[in-house]
């Protein structure tokens with residue numbers, strides 16, 4: 001395993017200024033967890049391995065010494081390239097979701113079922129492994145509202161064990177059929193473990209909807225497992241709805257997880273998340289994917305087609 005050192009300085013004042021400026025610039029309130037980021041300290045992050053990611057976002061497993069507690073911790077670091085104005089809007093939307101969830105559920109145990117954010121910062125260039133990542137100390141730093149050249153959004157999050165794609169790599173995932181297969185030290189192919197994981201993810205989805213958030217990208221790659229418990233992640237395409245609102249007038253997410261009727265209407269509603277979760281369970285537990293929906297080599301997204309209306313008209 002190849003290790004590279006990444007230095008991160010985290011002056012609390014700078015972090016607070018960044019959050020305040022970003023909040024003023026982009027409307028969403030800063031995440032409470034990020035606001036609580038500690039005193040001025042330097043953290044040396046060692047990148048242990050890449051966990052995932054595509055063209056815009058890379059996610060790494062990192063190790064660092066927490067200077068407050070002097071303990072070595074592992075975390076996930078996601079570095080996202082904001083190359084287009086739409087990326088910036090999505091990034092602001094994602095931070096808003098973390099903030100909405102924090103205000104809705106605070107320290108409630110259901111938060112363990114939804115992705116958490118420890119802290120975030122913006123770097124005014126692309127980030128690649130081996131870069132020195134420094135939280136800029138100047139107060140003017142903010143998440144821009146538009147971008148002319150690529151900037152990177154870095155997010156430090158708790159580390160989860162694996163996503164549900166890992167389970168589908170051992171088909172057929174038949175309950176009790178492969179008792180020797182363990183995932184992340186947790187035996188998952190028992191009925192009890194599978195039911196608990198599924199219930200966790202259903203509850204996570206329900207809590208998300210109850211907080212007024214549409215996920216819009218539920219799928220195998222965005223359902224994680226940590227110590228045998230399900231965790232719903234990736235709010236990159238999520239939308240915060242107005243009270244009572246059930247739908248958004250654009251359709252987003254991987255095309256094979258879209259509800260056909262929503263595709264026809266060109267908008268995404270809560271039912272679309274429910275459908276995507278059902279399909280995810282079908283692929284995970286039953287090793288079943290409708291033949292007409294076989295996964296393309298590169299996941300197609302609804303917004304690859306441009307506006308949802310154009311997509312619906314295809």
Ligand SMILES: Nc1ncnc2c1ncn2[C@@H]1O[C@H](COP(=O)(O)OP(=O)(O)OP(=O)(O)O)[C@@H](O)[C@H]1O
Pocket residue numbers: 051052053054057058059076078157158159160161162163217221222233234236237
């Ligand atoms: N906190 C984490 N712990 C462990 N693995 C993670 C974590 N966050 C993400 N991953 C892994 O990285 C992959 C990609 O992460 P994420 O969903 O955040 O980005 P993305 O899918 O590239 O973004 P987008 O869906 O916006 O294109 C996940 O499918 C998962 O396997």
Ligand SMILES: [Mg+2]
Pocket residue numbers: 221222234
């Ligand atoms: Mg994802």
